Amino acid sequence: MPFVLLAFSNKQDNYLEFLKKETSELRKILLGLKDKIDYEIISNATTDDLFDAMTVFHDQVTVFHYGGHADSLHLELENRNQGIEQFIQLLKGMSNLQIIFLNGCSTQGMVSKIMDGIDRDIAVIATATKVDDQRAFTFAKAFYSAFTQENQTLEGAFEMAKSLLDAADIQQATFSRAIISRPGDKPESPMPWGVYGNVDFTKKIQLIKAGVVAPVKLLPGSLAEFKEKLKKQITLGEIDEALELAELKIGLDNDILVNIMGRWSRHKKDIQRGNIIAGSESARLEENRIGNSITGWLDGLDEDDWK
The missing domain is CATH 1.10.1200 (Non-ribosomal Peptide Synthetase Peptidyl Carrier Protein; Chain A)
Structure with a gap:
């Protein structure tokens, strides 16, 4: 069964309003697929939290998702920045990891280091520019809504999410998911997300294959x-x-x-x-x-x- 590990970090001195919504909406998507996908969510993630989760679930995780402040060399966790070298050491111990989604600003700079460090086929979704908070939330929600459908590929889900985002009328926010954010510092407008990795590998990746019929859960009506x-x-x-x-x-x-x-x-x-x-x-x-x-x-x- 696929396993999704999600980590979110949201410091109060540079608070991201839509990161809380990203946490909630992705949890709802995965919770509705409890019989098809396992998941663990780390809210307010520290370096210790990330280490503990990656250690405990090292051989189970299929997808790792990070949401929060970042740049090309760091993830800004609650207690301190997680450098790319230390991050790669954690990733190397996750034998079944196929997809890394780094939903912060300018994370493309990590991609080549991750690819070289892991040295096997893996897909990385990363950003080439700054991204404002609301756009990051919208893209992540659209991507996982599509990718958790039966027989949907990574490529197909990515294109669907991109199409929705391009069509949306989203007002740019003051705060972006960069480590340093200044009032009035606007993210760049072009589509920032990209999928990196071996093309043949990334095109074939599916999270849920057809054939597993989950029982219908009757929710309380009152x-x-x-x-x-x-x-x-x-x-x-x-x-x-x-x-x-x-x-x-x-x-x-x-x-x-x-x-x-x-x-x-x-x-x-x-x-x-x-x-x-x-x-x-x-x-x-x-x-x-x-x-x-x-x-x-x-x-x-x-x-x-x-x-």
Whole structure:
């Protein structure tokens, strides 16, 4: 099964409004294909977060996506810049990686170094110029909406996303996804994205092949049904499933839900790192606390939240 690893970084002193929307929309796309694609999302990614995720999922990841500030030599993560040389060392350990999507400004400068460093067929989507925040969000959403369709190729999805972006009437934003952004510094207007790699290889890449029929998931039709279903999942210890459904129905604009999801993600990482032993008393205690937090959040939801 394909595995998509997504990392996003959004510093408060150069905040990208549409990066949060990119995180949310790509999560929704992948969440709707849970029976066909596995994925992991790192929000507010640090160098340690990137190292941990690439170490844990090193032999599973098919697509790596980065969204945030960047330039030709660095990804600007939450704690410090990730240099291209260190980044390549992480990529070299990912044996099944086929696609890298660097959705920041002027990332084309990394391409040749990545190709030389990995030394095998791989496709890289990168930018030749600065890109403003809204254009980057629009292109990423369109690309993944197309590429997650059955039998769609990388080339086909890229062309569809490019067509949509070219036709869109998008007002340029003040902030771009460059490491240094100044008021009034406008991104260049030409189409900045390109696909790099062996042409025959990139044209053939598909994420989902036809033939796998996923079961239809019946979503709760009312707030009462929604609350009842999630509370049942929590009682059964199905916190991952409960949070996925909560995000699908409520979205990431709810700060309490986002905080709970972050706490659950940190708990799972503690188990992966060996800081907490799975099934131990301390692990169960934290999981109970998180379950109680979800229940408390559910009790506070009203019809306005449901809409």
